[in-house]
Amino acid sequence: MTTVRFDPAPAGLKGTLRVPPDKSISHRSAIFAAMAPEPVRVRNYLDAADTNSTLAAVEKVGALVERRGGGELVIRGTGLREPHPADGPIDVGNAGTLMRLLPGWLAAQPGQRWTFDGDSSIRRRPVDRIADPLRQMGATIEATNERFPPFTLHGAELRGIEYVMPVASAQVKSCVLIAGMNTAEPTTVVEPAPSRDHTERMLAAAGVPITRDGVRVTVGRVDELGLDHVDVPGDASSAAFWVAAAVLVPGSRIVLEDVNVNWTRTGFLRIVERMGGIVLGDLEPHGAFTPGEPVSELDVAHGPLRGTTVDAEEVPLAIDELPLVALLGCFAEGETVVRGAQELKVKESDRIATVVDGLGALGADIEATDDGFVVRGTGGLRGGRIGSHGDHRLAMLGAIAGLASREGVEVDGMEAAAVSYPGFTADLATLLAR
Numbered sequence: 001m002t003t004v005r006f007d008p009a010p011a012g013l014k015g016t017l018r019v020p021p022d023k024s025i026s027h028r029s030a031i032f033a034a035m036a037p038e039p040v041r042v043r044n045y046l047d048a049a050d051t052n053s054t055l056a057a058v059e060k061v062g063a064l065v066e067r068r069g070g071g072e073l074v075i076r077g078t079g080l081r082e083p084h085p086a087d088g089p090i091d092v093g094n095a096g097t098l099m100r101l102l103p104g105w106l107a108a109q110p111g112q113r114w115t116f117d118g119d120s121s122i123r124r125r126p127v128d129r130i131a132d133p134l135r136q137m138g139a140t141i142e143a144t145n146e147r148f149p150p151f152t153l154h155g156a157e158l159r160g161i162e163y164v165m166p167v168a169s170a171q172v173k174s175c176v177l178i179a180g181m182n183t184a185e186p187t188t189v190v191e192p193a194p195s196r197d198h199t200e201r202m203l204a205a206a207g208v209p210i211t212r213d214g215v216r217v218t219v220g221r222v223d224e225l226g227l228d229h230v231d232v233p234g235d236a237s238s239a240a241f242w243v244a245a246a247v248l249v250p251g252s253r254i255v256l257e258d259v260n261v262n263w264t265r266t267g268f269l270r271i272v273e274r275m276g277g278i279v280l281g282d283l284e285p286h287g288a289f290t291p292g293e294p295v296s297e298l299d300v301a302h303g304p305l306r307g308t309t310v311d312a313e314e315v316p317l318a319i320d321e322l323p324l325v326a327l328l329g330c331f332a333e334g335e336t337v338v339r340g341a342q343e344l345k346v347k348e349s350d351r352i353a354t355v356v357d358g359l360g361a362l363g364a365d366i367e368a369t370d371d372g373f374v375v376r377g378t379g380g381l382r383g384g385r386i387g388s389h390g391d392h393r394l395a396m397l398g399a400i401a402g403l404a405s406r407e408g409v410e411v412d413g414m415e416a417a418a419v420s421y422p423g424f425t426a427d428l429a430t431l432l433a434r
């Protein structure tokens with residue numbers, strides 16, 4: 001385990017950065033390319049532990065991945081109905097998105113079976129949320145204690161369903177929509193609240209009949225995916241760490257280039273603005289990366305903050321950034337409340353417990369609730385020691401807390417950042433060097 005110390009940054013953070021490619025879009029580009037009959041060129045694929053697990057997984061079911069360097073890949077898929085049998089379990093590593101999306105495809109392959117497993121964090125993340133709809137569609141899934149990996153999936157001829165999702169989850173929505181491309185009848189997913197829609201955008205770009213009517217998303221059967229190429233934009237969730245750093249550390253001004261500003265991913269920026277933070281780059285897209293993903297430049301500066309409340313409907317739009325909302329709350333005037341966020345308990349760590357305990361140990365006045373947390377702003381943070389619990393976003397939260405703290409923060413398990421952002425400490429060094 002690596003311990004890294006992050007000292008207060010008295011001169012602020014300054015400079016221009018290109019954040020890593022988006023993790024969600026990278027996962028989807030590899031999985032959809034594996035289903036395509038023609039080679040798909042992917043530019044700017046995220047080279048990180050999670051998305052490398054996805055490349056290994058699609059290779060395991062028959063796709064050929066040519067790594068051309070500089071984030072460029074050419075993926076030769078098997079076609080929608082021809083994935084290969086795997087010799088041994090598919091190892092998803094730490095990647096929940098891989099574990100929830102790939103079964104949507106494989107469940108529709110009659111007579112075949114695959115076993116999925118991953119690391120110790122993935123083994124406590126529920127798969128009943130995809131097993132329930134896939135069983136309704138006709139597949140068989142045997143999971144550990146009915147709910148957890150490792151699990152074995154038996155493919156079948158699937159039927160179309162209307163699935164009313166009990167939780168707002170882009171992963172579950174995507175799984176059912178992917179399975180629905182193989183059902184004779186249309187398949188509809190009803191979302192309790194909008195969640196990230198990268199699957200819908202990429203499938204539409206690939207010629208799949210997919211329509212949205214309010215909270216209902218319907219997909220029809222297709223015989224092939226017409227995906228030609230994907231350019232992956234910068235990850236809004238990785239950018240969020242620098243947005244928080246710029247807002248919190250006096251003297252900072254950070255420009256972030258080519259960040260995906262799909263509105264289903266920019267909930268955190270809207271929360272920051274509500275708290276009084278200064279995000280100068282408007283959220284209007286400056287260009288569109290294919291397929292259909294808008295990008296923009298963000299220009300963020302330090303400023304005072306006030307507390308806010310994040311309610312259930314806003315949670316899916318900022319789900320991975322809620323730990324940062326807690327950190328901002330420590331510096332804000334008044335109370336910051338996050339509620340309706342039970343989902344945090346089943347992320348890479350139990351993020352209600354790890355965020356509350358972690359920031360509490362650094363001097364925050366923060367309290368866990370059943371569905372979120374309450375932070376009373378004290379205008380600053382003392383500092384101390386925080387553990388990542390193997391959770392990439394916790395590791396980077398600790399780092400940003402250190403920069404903004406009075407005494408600095410030591411992060412135990414900083415190596416976890418490599419799950420989504422291997423160049424995190426190198427990027428930090430460039431922002432501190434100016």
Ligand code: S3P
Nearest residue numbers: 024097168169170171172319320
């Ligand atoms: C993701 C969806 C979210 C998010 C995760 C990535 C995706 O999970 O937390 O990091 O790529 O679809 P849920 O859909 O389970 O909330």
